[in-house]
Amino acid sequence: MAEVFLPKGMRDLLPAQMIPRLAVIDTVRGVFRRFGFEPLETPAMERIETLMGKYGDEGDKLIFRVLKRGEGGERGEVDQALRYDLTVPLARVVAMNPALPMPFRRYQIQPVWRADRPQKGRFREFTQCDVDICGSESPLCEAECLAVASAALTELGFRDFTIRLNDRRILAAMAAAIGAPDRLMSMVTAIDKLDKIGEDGVRKELAQHGFAEDAADSLFAMLNGGHIPGIEAEDAGLDVIISHAQALGVPAGRVVKDRMLARGLDYYTGPVYEIVVTEPKIGSIAGGGRYDELIGMFSGRSVPAVGVSLGLERIFVVMEELGMLGAAASATEVFVTRFAESTLTETLQAAAALRAAGVATSLSLEGGKLGKQLKQADKLGARWALVVGPDEAKQGLVQLKDLRGGGQESLSLAEAIARVQQAR
RNA sequence: GUGGGUGUAGCUCAGUUGGUUAGAGCGCCAGGUUGUGGCCCUGGAGGUCACGGGUUCAAUUCCCGUCAUUCACCCCA
Numbered sequence: 432m433a434e435v436f437l438p439k440g441m442r443d444l445l446p447a448q449m450i451p452r453l454a455v456i457d458t459v460r461g462v463f464r465r466f467g468f469e470p471l472e473t474p475a476m477e478r479i480e481t482l483m484g485k486y487g488d489e490g491d492k493l494i495f496r497v498l499k500r501g502e503g504g505e506r507g508e509v510d511q512a513l514r515y516d517l518t519v520p521l522a523r524v525v526a527m528n529p530a531l532p533m534p535f536r537r538y539q540i541q542p543v544w545r546a547d548r549p550q551k552g553r554f555r556e557f558t559q560c561d562v563d564i565c566g567s568e569s570p571l572c573e574a575e576c577l578a579v580a581s582a583a584l585t586e587l588g589f590r591d592f593t594i595r596l597n598d599r600r601i602l603a604a605m606a607a608a609i610g611a612p613d614r615l616m617s618m619v620t621a622i623d624k625l626d627k628i629g630e631d632g633v634r635k636e637l638a639q640h641g642f643a644e645d646a647a648d649s650l651f652a653m654l655n656g657g658h659i660p661g662i663e664a665e666d667a668g669l670d671v672i673i674s675h676a677q678a679l680g681v682p683a684g685r686v687v688k689d690r691m692l693a694r695g696l697d698y699y700t701g702p703v704y705e706i707v708v709t710e711p712k713i714g715s716i717a718g719g720g721r722y723d724e725l726i727g728m729f730s731g732r733s734v735p736a737v738g739v740s741l742g743l744e745r746i747f748v749v750m751e752e753l754g755m756l757g758a759a760a761s762a763t764e765v766f767v768t769r770f771a772e773s774t775l776t777e778t779l780q781a782a783a784a785l786r787a788a789g790v791a792t793s794l795s796l797e798g799g800k801l802g803k804q805l806k807q808a809d810k811l812g813a814r815w816a817l818v819v820g821p822d823e824a825k826q827g828l829v830q831l832k833d834l835r836g837g838g839q840e841s842l843s844l845a846e847a848i849a850r851v852q853q854a855r
Numbered sequence: 856g857u858g859g860g861u862g863u864a865g866c867u868c869a870g871u872u873g874g875u876u877a878g879a880g881c882g883c884c885a886g887g888u889u890g891u892g893g894c895c896c897u898g899g900a901g902g903u904c905a906c907g908g909g910u911u912c913a914a915u916u917c918c919c920g921u922c923a924u925u926c927a928c929c930c931c932a
Contacts, residue, residue, distance in 0.1 A: 434905085436923065489930050492856080516932090543932085548856085550926060557932065620930085695930055705932090718932065742932025770890070805892035820890060834892070 440547070440555030451756045452747065455587060456540060459560050459741065462583040463538035466575065468562050471537040473520040475544075476511045485519050485725065487616075487697040493545045495555075513544035517561040518698070518722065518738055525565045525736070526729035533566030533734070540743075552713040552748045563738030565726065570668055573702050573721065574675030576739040580706060580717050581681045583741060588755045589708070592716070594685055596672065596704045597692035598665045599720070605653050605690075608660055609646040618642070619693040622654065626691075654690050665701075672702060698722040704739070711752045717741040761812030764791045765851060766834075768805065769798040770820040778819040781829055781844055785817075788848045809834055815851055 437443065444452060482494055495513040498504035514520050517539045525535060540560045549555060562579050564572040577594055584592055606615040621636040628636075630651065637647045653659045659666075666688075673686045686704075694703040703720030719739030727733040750756050767782045769775065785792040793813065795804045801818070808816045818830035823841060831847045832839035842850065 434923095439923090487930095493930080545931075547931075548929095549924095550928095553931075559932065623930095713932095714930095715932065740932065745932050768891090801891050803892090807892085809892045816892080818891075822890085830891090832891075837893095839891080 438555070440549035440553075442554065442556075446762065450760060450762060452743075455743065455746065455750070456560075458586050459583050459743075460538070460540060462579060462586055463560070463562055466562070466579040466582070468536045468538035468579070471521070471524065471539045472541060473514070473517070473524060473539070475513055475542075477514050477520060477523065479509055479512045481523055481729075482512050482515055482519055485696075485698050485728070486515060487695060490515065490696060493547055495544045495546050515545060516543050516696075517541060517559050517740065518563065519725070521561070521563055521565070521738070522722075522725045522736065523729055525726050525734060526732070529730070529732070531565075534572075535565045536562070537565075538562045552711075552745045554744055558743040560741040560743055561738055563736060565734055565736040567737075568723070568735045570671045570702075571675055572737040573672045573704075574679055576719055576737055577672070577676040577686060577704065578679035578681050580719075580739045580741060581676075581685065584706070584717075584746075587746065587750065589749075591710065592685070592706055592708045593687060594681075594704055594706050595689040595692045596669055596686055596702065597689055597694075598662075598669060598702045599694075599699050600665045600701060601659060601662045601690060602693065604659050604662045604665075605650060608653065609642070609650050611642065611646065614640065614642075618650070620695075622650070622691050623693045625654075669702060694718060694720060698725045700724055702737075706741075708749055711749055713745050713748055715742075716745045716749060761814075762791055763793040763811055763813040764855070765793070765815045765817055766804075766808035766811060766813040767792060767794045767817045767819075768801060768808070769795040770801060770818055774819050774821055774824045777824045781817060781819050784844050785848060785851070788852070790848065790851050805832075805834075814854070817847065 476497060479494075479496065483491055486494075494515050496509040497511040497513065499508045499510045503510070521537065521539065525531060538561065540558065542556050542558045544556050547553060547555060560583070562576060564575060577596075581594065602619055603612065603615055606612050606618050609618075611618060617640045618637070621633050621640065624636070625633050634644075634647050634651075637650070638644070642650075649657075669688055673688075676686055677683055692703060692705060694705065699720040700723045701721035703718075705715040705718035707715050717739060719737070721735070721737045723735040724733070726736055765785055767778060767785070769778055779794075782792050782794050793808075793811065795807065798804070805816055814833070814835055816832040816834055818832065820830070823830050826841070827843065828841045829844055829847050830839055831842055831850060
């Protein structure tokens with residue numbers, strides 16, 4: 432075997448993967464459009480200072496850095512980086528384009544890169560499908576995000592998924608209530624593991640981070656529904672989001688408030704959410720939240736914003752494992768065989784006519800034995816094969832062979848085209 | 856960044872308690888005569904047993920390292 436390797440955590444997408452993938456992307460894009468979001472694309476790279484300091488320490492470490500060109504690169508200097516998500520580039524775009532009509536609703540489906548160690552459902556290059564709304568503080572924004580994500584997943588065939596909902600300010604209030612407002616993140620990462628390591632495990636981890644036992648006690652009391660001082664407004668806000676989302680079509684019960692939901696990225700300021708499936712253990716397939724300060728970090732002009740991001744690769748892993756994809760169809764509908772030199776012109780004209788009629792048509796380039804050509808068509812996964820030999824050419828007909836069912840018949844070209852079109 | 860698994864034919868994997876010519880299934884190629892795939896039959900090609908070092912009379916098999924890959928942790932889509 433050849434001694435060549437892909438970059439770690441990156442993959443080729445062969446036709447068998449691309450065909451269902453494009454179908455999924457088409458579905459998602461269609462839902463985004465239906466919800467009134469506008470398309471946007473941004474460059475693969477950003478300036479390093481655009482990305483740094485937005486995601487937190489963990490995130491910053493995982494940014495793929497690009498060396499300066501020329502002498503600076505030789506000295507190891509970095510001035511650019513591959514984008515880590517689609518949210519920060521969007522914030523940069525909004526900051527640079529003050530003329531954009533607000534609120535600005537955009538969708539963006541593009542790859543992002545993270546220098547993570549790959550594992551199941553995790554890659555170094557993966558595609559995010561984002562929708563965001565910039566310029567509005569209304570809780571309708573959150574509701575729209577939940578509704579569009581829910582609709583996209585539903586249209587893809589997902590039935591069993593849950594949206595966990597929380598608010599960063601509720602977490603902050605809990606940290607304050609146990610006297611550790613400065614250690615919000617270590618508290619959050621500890622409780623985030625509750626379903627994995629249990630209450631005892633979390634208590635142990637909290638102790639390691641220097642939380643006193645009575646602090647842990649009151650923390651668990653709050654997590655289990657106890658009173659958290661000063662979060663009445665935020666808590667009510669979550670209920671408003673839920674009721675708006677339901678009115679927008681999200682089934683009741685799909686959105687659940689969850690005081691343990693943390694979300695690691697630094698830029699979130701208010702409500703946060705993520706979408707999880709129970710079946711394959713894959714983490715979240717979507718996540719998002721409100722980030723009212725991010726755009727202001729670029730322009731000084733504060734612009735509130737909310738978004739949600741669907742992880743295409745994870746959605747794919749789930750769909751594969753749950754058998755939601757169905758058989759991969761070939762891109763080719765008709766394979767035109769090349770029978771004899773004397774009828775090559777008629778053969779090529781037949782291919783041209785099929786293509787003009789919108790039929791995906793491939794063509795035997797090398798010719799050779801008819802049996803071999805049919806085998807090639809079969810392996811390709813083509814539905815039909817077309818033969819134009821001397822017998823057919825004499826009568827002005829073509830031979831259309833059904834590679835799935837079996838039979839074949841002599842038809843005029845127009846009849847053959849009609850047959851192919853009505854069979855799909 | 857941390858910890859574990861794996862690396863034998865194009866693919867999925869057997870196997871050698873260290874010992875002459877390393878196997879299977881699938882795939883591939885050719886054939887089963889004249890213009891027909893999927894099934895069947897026959898024949899064939901294809902492997903430095905990841906790479907480097909060590910132990911040994913002898914290593915694909917044991918040990919170490921490197922590389923690759925995979926799973927988990929962290930974090931995340």
